[in-house]
Amino acid sequence: MYSINEVAAICEVTAHTLRFYDKEGLLPFVGRNGAGNRIFSDGDLSLVKVICCLKNTGMPIKDIKKYIELIMEGDSTKETRRSIMIEHRKEVLRQMDELKKNLNIIDLKVALYDTNNYDLLREI
Missing domain, CATH: 1.10.1660.10 (Multidrug-efflux Transporter Regulator; Chain: A; Domain 2)
Structure with missing residues (x-):
């Protein structure tokens, strides 16, 4: 306990x-x-x-x-619970895709700062 x-x-x-x-x-x-x-x-x-x-x-x-x-x-709701988990999983995957897109933009900005290419920094 x-x-x-x-x-x-x-x-x-x-x-x-x-x-x-x-x-x-x-x-x-x-x-x-x-x-x-x-x-x-x-x-x-x-x-x-x-x-x-x-x-x-x-x-x-x-x-x-x-x-x-x-x-x-109880057990009579297993299929409903499974459906809830499947739908939530889809939403989590969607969120992860969005986060990956945002992370790519952040990585690009960091790389541009590393190269001191300030003209490109303004464009992105």
């Missing part, structure tokens, strides 16, 4: 972020100990890692919540 601070450290988020996720309904699976503190199992930790991944790749909280709700409904 893990404390909220341990999960926060593993997932590289703050405990405050995890409390926010809980308040937003993203952590309905997390239990509490006798003192009322959140306790996370290995399975809970795995789901928190997925939640953080989805959030870090731009999925809105409301969509993550829907995904978690589908998980909580």
Whole structure:
């Protein structure tokens, strides 16, 4: 079992972020100990890692919540969850393509600065 601070450290988020996720309904699976503190199992930790991944790749909280709700409904929602992941993957790939295009422009600018070709710098 893990404390909220341990999960926060593993997932590289703050405990405050995890409390926010809980308040937003993203952590309905997390239990509490006798003192009322959140306790996370290995399975809970795995789901928190997925939640953080989805959030870090731009999925809105409301969509993550829907995904978690589908998980909580059980095996009958596997195909729907799979579809959600496929669509999100497509969006992440689109974002990566856009980032690569922008990185190419940045690399070109750096190369131009390295050559001191200021006339070309103004054009790009």
